[in-house]
Amino acid sequence: MDHDGAMQRLTQYAAGGGCACKIPAGELEELLSGAGFATPGDPAADLLVGVETGDDAAVVRIEGGTSVVSTADFFTPVVDDPYDWGRIAAANALSDVYAMGGRPIVALNLLCWPRDVLPYDLAREVLRGGAEITARSGCHLAGGHSVTGPEPKYGMAVTGLADPDRLLRNDSGRAGLPLSLTKPLGLGVLNNRHKVTGEVFPQAIATMIALNAKASAAALTAGVRCATDVTGFGLLGHAFKLARASGVTAVIDAAAVPVLDGAREAVRAGFVPGGSRRNLDWVMPQVHAAGIDDETMVLLADAQTSGGLLIAGEIPGAPVIGELVPRGPHSVVVRG
Known part of the structure; x- marks a missing residue:
């Protein structure tokens, strides 16, 4: 609410909204093509899915016949209701793990908040919405990271587990399916x-x-x-x-x-x-x-x-x- 008691419209504090505020796909591919990612000399795990095909999350194989799925996703408000925005952002972040055939096990909040413009009561509702969705998914929500900034942004870093022999990948399609x-x-x-x-x-x-x-x-x-x-x-x-x-x-x-x-x-x-x-x-x-x-x-x-x-x-x-x-x-x- 603002000082007159009217509902503050969160979408008016962002230039874009939701996943529409992503860096355009062509520009992103050009950016990544020149990034030159270094590889570890003595890796602690085998990388199964990296940046090569632009898949939904990274996957590494660890000991014990399982794999860890790792992703992060955040964006500016897509709706005005802060609780709904939190729920939507959480479901969106968890989706990357599901898209790889994994199950999310722990998530961390990622929050950017214009503290001099929007009250913390709204941020609290955003976080409450995110917590509701992670609880529904069976995923732990264990803290996170927050910064101040000119636009509100919210999302999560999510870690999941998957069977390395039953991954859902974007490079495994074949004709006839x-x-x-x-x-x-x-x-x-x-x-x-x-x-x-x-x-x-x-x-x-x-x-x-x-x-x-x-x-x-x-x-x-x-x-x-x-x-x-x-x-x-x-x-x-x-x-x-x-x-x-x-x-x-x-x-x-x-x-x-x-x-x-x-x-x-x-x-x-x-x-x-x-x-x-x-x-x-x-x-x-x-x-x-x-x-x-x-x-x-x-x-x-x-x-x-x-x-x-x-x-x-x-x-x-x-x-x-x-x-x-x-x-x-x-x-x-x-x-x-």
């Missing part, structure tokens, strides 16, 4: 409409706070070995990264892709975040999409926050939205 998606698209455009107008979209919040735990477990039970979560680079961006890493082409049936109620109307009304447009510009040279309208392409590239899993396989309750085929001239093909 169906593609399934476990959450509908449209989170980016609905969140942007919320930021501009203050309208609240319960269907978007419910989608973002839903954990990908059951989907991950179902994928492992079904013998799936290839998956990724759909977040800031949109469905097309993450499908492209999966296809490129696996040496195949991803075919997307646009009509089969689930979309949240109100998302198409938000696109038509012009509530498209800059991150979604940048996603589309980045991925289009790798996409063949003859005859697909701009509204659909924007939604397929829409920057998702705490989105679902894109799975190379089938699991109960997740619609099949396409398939992997032998590598062709394009990494992604969109069919009408």
Whole structure:
């Protein structure tokens, strides 16, 4: 609340919002290509998944036949309610572990707070939301790190465990496998409409706070070995990264892709975040999409926050939205 008793809108204190505030994918790849990461001379564990394929988390094998999954994710407010923002950010951070086929075991808060602008009561609600989600996931929340800064930011560093022989990786896809998606698209455009107008979209919040735990477990039970979560680079961006890493082409049936109620109307009304447009510009040279309208392409590239899993396989309750085929001239093909 501000000094007049009105609700302070957290989204107004951030230039971006949620995973749409990521560094654009093309710029990030250029940055990482020149970073020159050093490797340890006497490593304490075997690195199974690193930066090479742009997967969702790092994985190392340790003694005892298990592997440790490590990730970090944080972002500016995607909704105005601080408790909901905390829940969404926590679910999003945990998702990277689920996307690798792991189970999160411990998380640390990452908080940046403009202490001279926003009261700590709001920060406390953010942290309470994050704690609620980690408790629901069965993951310990054990402290963290905080700094002051001009924009509020929140997220988590998460550590999980996984079977090294049953990882879900983005480079394990093969031709002939169906593609399934476990959450509908449209989170980016609905969140942007919320930021501009203050309208609240319960269907978007419910989608973002839903954990990908059951989907991950179902994928492992079904013998799936290839998956990724759909977040800031949109469905097309993450499908492209999966296809490129696996040496195949991803075919997307646009009509089969689930979309949240109100998302198409938000696109038509012009509530498209800059991150979604940048996603589309980045991925289009790798996409063949003859005859697909701009509204659909924007939604397929829409920057998702705490989105679902894109799975190379089938699991109960997740619609099949396409398939992997032998590598062709394009990494992604969109069919009408």
